[in-house]
Amino acid sequence: MEPMNERINQLCSGFEKRLKLQGIYIPKQGILAGREKLENSLPYWDESVSAGWDNAHFPFPFALVLELGLKGIENRARLEKCGLSSEEDARREGIAKVYSLLIKHIILHAELAEQMALENPTDADRLNHIAKNLRIISENPPQTFEQGVQLVWFLWRTRQYNHTSCIGRMDVFLRPLYEKSVMDEVSRNAAFLVLRELWEKVNATGSGDTLMNVMLGGVDQDGIDISCDLSLLIMEVTMAVAKSEPHINVRLHKGTPDVFRHMAERLILMGQGQGVIYNDEYIIPSLVKHGVPIDLARCYANDGCTEITIEGKSGIQFWQFEMVKTLELFLFRGKENPSRPHKPVRKWNRNWNVDYFQSQLEFGYDSGNFIHAQSFEQVFDCFLRQLHHQIDHFLSRIDRKINEDKETDKTLTSLLVCGGIPNSLDEGKDLFRGGFSVNNYQLLSGSIPTAADSLAAIQEIVFIQKKCSMSELLEAISNDFENQEELRQILLKAPKFGNGDNRADDIAARIAEEFCNHVDEHIAPHNVRIWPGMYNIDFIMFASILGATPDGRHAGDAICEHYSPTPGRAKNGPTAVLRSAARADLARGCAASPVYIALPVGNAGKSSEVIGDLIDGIQSLKLPLVSIVLYDRNILEDAIIHPELHEDLVVRVWGYNARFIDLDEPLQHHIMNRIL
């Protein structure tokens, strides 16, 4: 491997190339300089534009950069420090270079704006205003809300090359500048306009799985509510713009002011999946139980999806477990179900290429012969053996990654991000090796409810009603129920998760508990606690490699996402879904354990009172994370047939919102089938 200096210089060169390719751009309207998107350009992962590892999934550490300004970061990185290693010195020098490059990039924008002002006297005021803001932020910390937003835009846009990333607690890091700048209705209106311009710019960069999450509200490190007028303004702008980006998430707690809560209810009522609810009362204690100091736990935000990060203190890396495939391997004693489909699939966007998905589980492990089991418990024990084996397989992969991150310099992390993290800025620490003060490695469970439906069907149909034997059931699912429609209908009527039926719900809760226990009991290297989550982002891909299952599901049919019912199975309304979910201690899945409920738009759907009542119920059921969306099925159906008429129709997918017409058709149907 090359010497560290050279490697870090290469990262600086990568960042410089990134800025050059992005070019200089002054908009024809508005006041935020900086290009939105490059067409037909290098892929964002191209090594030549890399400034270091950054999976873009965690919030950028805006707070420190806004406080010190770009020049302040550069100067602080250049402050002499004794006792550092040569790598640490090189990193600090790299941080200084990268921030210096960004300053030059911004000055070039200022020069262009000034030039344009001379050439366009009628627009000179606006252009000179842009130039003035740029000059200020190139030399000093931002002084106004407008300048703060401008700096946030540049940092966000240059963080990744021509790609998007997580935003974070915007009402925290921009609050000081907001309260300095906004004194009255006029200045508030000006702030509204600049945020609206920012929202239009972020929407111009892309739509869908963009990682552009904003988290509002919640408590600060001392446990005091931090919501403010900026929190409300951000929600107002989101409702006014009504596009898919950014994705707004709200933290609620007992002390959440009514005004914030009511605004969040209105946001949810908009129906686009905005306003995902995070309950501080259940998430913060769970993070503390997983080793996060309470003052840091209180500062959590979500990542580019729904998972938890600690803003300014952690990144995130996650691994996606395959719960229903684990069930399949248990049923077929280490082998795949012969009825497993072999067809390529797109993850979500219809413009992407199709690909064959490969399971990451370990095939070949026989967890026991249950064909002649005398009780459901004996069958369940075999399933648990397979589950534990497969979890161990994933945990050892995570352990290897932890060792690699902590013990080697194989990966060098982003110099731009390092500039916003005190341990990296002052001590030259790589983010993985001392930069981040909180480790965040997550194992996400996959579709527990769909697995539970299958086990509930075995319990009910094989052992209680004795309508078929285990071997008959296996025969049927290995042939995808060919000539077995009668049995399939019987299985479909077995208890299903999401209907307030403890027979299925308690099995799901047991699986969740086993999963969390096994992950929590694992001792990972370097005292890292791996965070479990009841979560599944790859439900489309996983379904594409699953044969038929004992719940009556055909091969390749949909499975659920996260801790929500399999689409189409919940028949008793949203309160039943929430009650089903509440049978498990979802807070134990501190990485993220969301429940999604999709309501049909109707008379009740016009009232934010109904949303408020649902939220009250969610909190008293101790659910940590819930997404409430409202859809009109007729409109969704029409959008499939006439996409040109529904270009602005936005839906919630998993941890993000997207234009419905951009989604691949199986995903469109999956979303429609979620409606309760």
Added chain:
Amino acid sequence: MTVDAAYEAVKADLAFYGRRGGVTCSGGEPLLEAEFIYELFKKCHIDGIPTALETCLYASEDVLSMLLKLTDLWIVDLKCIDTEKHQKYTGHSNALISKNFRWLLEHAENIWVRMPIIPSVQNDADIEGLIKLLAGKSAVKNVELIPFHQLGREKYKKLNVSCPYPSEKEPSDQWMKHLENILRKAELPVNAENKRGIT
């Protein structure tokens, strides 16, 4: 279904009742099962769950007395004020209903009144009758006029039953607003914002 089984279903959604929700018994005519409701509402009150009864009041005064203290909200369905019209369109006199309603106005604290509006049946005079009945009655917290609709037409077809009102029109939004305005001018709480008298 037993009272216990019904109450289990009530308790299951307790988390969602919050400050404004509760249990409503309706029908058909729930007062035909007065004893069941009495036992159910007793259980609800022990656990602090608000109760409501949606009824046309076609029952004896004894039944109303029995349920009075256990019913936090009375949602009363008044089809017609005029006695002859009531007889013509429902097949029954409204004498008992009127008597019971006047009793309820004296004894209950929380009443909503609902009247269906069918263009060929009700007119301004019915609204005037409603005003006479309700004016100044503090127990009445909300008045709703429910427009007739033909949404059931397809269901009659599917059941192979002839629709009893095939040519009855739905009232226009304009006419509904006109009737509501008459009530508002008489200072009745029409579609009241703050109608939830239950605490």
